[in-house]
Amino acid sequence: MRQEGLIKGLQIEEDSKKNLQYHLKLGDSLFSLNELLGQELTFHFSGEIRCSFCEKIIKKTYGNGSCYPCFITLPQNDLCILKPESCHFHKGSCRDSVWGEDNCFKAHSIYLSYTSNLKVGITREFRVKKRWLEQGAIQAIKLARVQNRLQAGLVEVALKKFVSDTTNWRQLFQEQEIPEDFEQKSVQLKEYIKDTFRFAHLEEEKTEKFNYPILQYPKIITPYNLEKTPRFQDKLIGLKGSYLLFEGGVFNIKKFTGFYLEMKKY
Numbered sequence: 092m093r094q095e096g097l098i099k100g101l102q103i104e105e106d107s108k109k110n111l112q113y114h115l116k117l118g119d120s121l122f123s124l125n126e127l128l129g130q131e132l133t134f135h136f137s138g139e140i141r142c143s144f145c146e147k148i149i150k151k152t153y154g155n156g157s158c159y160p161c162f163i164t165l166p167q168n169d170l171c172i173l174k175p176e177s178c179h180f181h182k183g184s185c186r187d188s189v190w191g192e193d194n195c196f197k198a199h200s201i202y203l204s205y206t207s208n209l210k211v212g213i214t215r216e217f218r219v220k221k222r223w224l225e226q227g228a229i230q231a232i233k234l235a236r237v238q239n240r241l242q243a244g245l246v247e248v249a250l251k252k253f254v255s256d257t258t259n260w261r262q263l264f265q266e267q268e269i270p271e272d273f274e275q276k277s278v279q280l281k282e283y284i285k286d287t288f289r290f291a292h293l294e295e296e297k298t299e300k301f302n303y304p305i306l307q308y309p310k311i312i313t314p315y316n317l318e319k320t321p322r323f324q325d326k327l328i329g330l331k332g333s334y335l336l337f338e339g340g341v342f343n344i345k346k347f348t349g350f351y352l353e354m355k356k357y
């Protein structure tokens with residue numbers, strides 16, 4: 092087996108038996124990573140990097156695999172995407188108001204998940220499950236729904252008083268216990284949202300749990316970095332969040348979006 096192309100991301104889906112299926116998008120092809128579990132693989136970065144937005148050849152990527160011009164001009168790379176409460180659409184300064192209307196003025200979910208810890212987050216309502224899987228959540232529940240990104244940001248900022256909004260990525264790679272107070276916490280946060288934000292609609296859905304395909308956890312969790320080590324060979328032992336777990340390290344696919352990769356199986 093040999094595959095090559097620009098890294099375009101992961102597709103993570105739950106199959107009918109609730110098993111998570113990972114596919115890697117490399118150039119125009121999409122292939123199963125679950126089938127490669129337990130196999131010795133070679134990753135080789137050719138040195139070519141392309142902006143994931145305009146496809147120009149570049150030397151390094153900024154946010155989301157983008158070149159510098161795309162990073163400073165595209166709406167999806169604006170600071171308000173990381174800090175939704177700082178949405179500036181109403182000031183007329185949105186980088187692209189058509190994109191803003193299509194993406195930020197749509198229903199958003201506010202959720203509670205368990206990644207390395209309890210965590211709150213927001214995202215477009217239709218992609219909430221994708222988001223949980225990309226982050227490696229082992230358990231998650233929707234708390235509330237609002238009409239736009241700014242409202243979601245305001246709720247999230249308020250919830251940060253009670254729960255973190257970040258993940259300690261190193262802890263994703265060890266055996267985890269589901270916290271006993273998860274349900275209780277979600278009820279408390281919903282109560283708080285109900286009492287504080289009139290514009291939010293509470294969700295009634297149940298908690299979801301996710302089992303990642305992991306044969307064993309890595310003993311070493313040093314991240315593989317294609318810029319420093321353009322070629323490495325290691326045994327694939329697990330898939331979690333946006334990471335490929337190997338015996339000797341972990342590889343964050345997201346970080347290398349736009350890198351030209353050659354992948355071989357022995």
Ligand SMILES: [Zn+2]
Binds near residue numbers: 146157159
């Ligand atoms: Zn670009």
